Amino acid sequence: MASQDNHYDTLQISTHATTADIINAYRDIKLIFQENSLAAYSLYSAEEIATINQQIEEAYVILSNSQTRLSYDITLHIHDVERAEKEVSHHMPIESNNLQSAETTPVPSEVSGKVLQSIRESHAITLLQIAEKTNISLAHLKAIEANQSSAFPGVFYLKSYLKQYASCIGLEPCLTWEKYLKTLKD
């Protein structure tokens, strides 16, 4: 039986599914496993169908709420970069009250770890200050300046950290990330 399925398997969706996908999948699969369903009855006993319906409800409750889904994903070790990003931008906007909130520096045409470091130093900001402000570890901040993307568990983390770092030294976060990513790729 489907006892070992995770919630995504239960609803037969990918871990990238959007909330709309989840609602649709839930509706469809409920129909398939309703009592006397033409497609299911001859393979599953009434008891099994009841269990499956329970699993479907459980999966839907967890996955249809973005907070519970996020926590569930962590238990599955899923880091869906794109989706997590959307959630993050909804729930925890990157802080704007950073060290250099007033005067902003124009983003240079090429952004590497070295460039970031020199801008930071020109503002006389230490990594320790940024670490205290953002709760990002010193090691990760150093990795940003060393262009070491492998130091991060996923691109999502790198992106989130880099944007916070950028804000701290007065750079526009999104543009800085774009240019930094380009440098990493080249």
Added chain:
Amino acid sequence: MTVKNTATTKQRQPLIWAVASGKGGVGKSFVAANLTMAFAAHEKKAVLVDLDLGSANAHTCLGINHPKTTLSQLLRHKNIDINSLVEPSNTPFMGLISGSSDDLDMANLKHFQKLKVMRNLRHLDADFVILDLGAGTGFNTLDFFLYADQGLLTVMPEPTSVENTYRFVKSLLTRQLRSLPKQSHALMNDILIEQKKDYGKIQSFAQFLADMLEKHPEHGKNIQGNLQKLQLNLVVNQMMDPADTKLGDAMQIIFHKYFSLNLNLLGCLHHDVHVTQALKQRQSYYQLFPQSRNAICLHRMAEKVIKTQQIKTNGVVN
């Protein structure tokens, strides 16, 4: 029959499609015959081979009255080109090998005869060879289905048809896995016995596979590899009520959940009284009612298959 491009004629290997269903009367012959017509309409050379030996009637679905040649000649004669057994038809790009013969029966087809037919199917000068298989889960039927490049299951929205489709798939899996090494079978048995002990009954095939993968990864992967060879397609036929349109999607999900198998939903056809009318008029439905929604759907199904095939051979997608 004329073929435009003679350069490709010599090298081409036909793509073999086997049409089956767990039970009779679902519309295998109707689907097989009219899909053949649809391939031909796309100017793909298509040969329908009636392998419902014993109750062959595919010729009737094509409006061919008395086939002069039949498959039994292939078995009786030593050196015969299977292409000479193709009954010509009025439709360009389309041919039939009839199975109607008093001395042929699928159940009694001997092993070497089966192999001879299989071997020869590959020599057919065609783009598509469509096998109309008989109902049921006889070994020979299963073997032809497994031998084909693509399997097409026909189902209609009624409990017995759906149930028998699952039975067919269970038999198919058993047949497909019989070639696994002895050791695998012993381990598979252990898993099944364990499931019976733990749950009181044997669990879904998907669960069985999951257990195998967990406890005996090497053997499990081997089984998985065997399953991935199965190319399964589904046509829902004789839909009557709007709710019936859901059956195909539902079965697709169940196939994945219960059997751990991918099922490609090729299309859905409606119940249409004109099907009988076409039979009575001794014409193929596809030709007599080209504007019917079923004919249009069949046309699209053929198109989809042709496109997928082109993508495969041209290597655009693996």
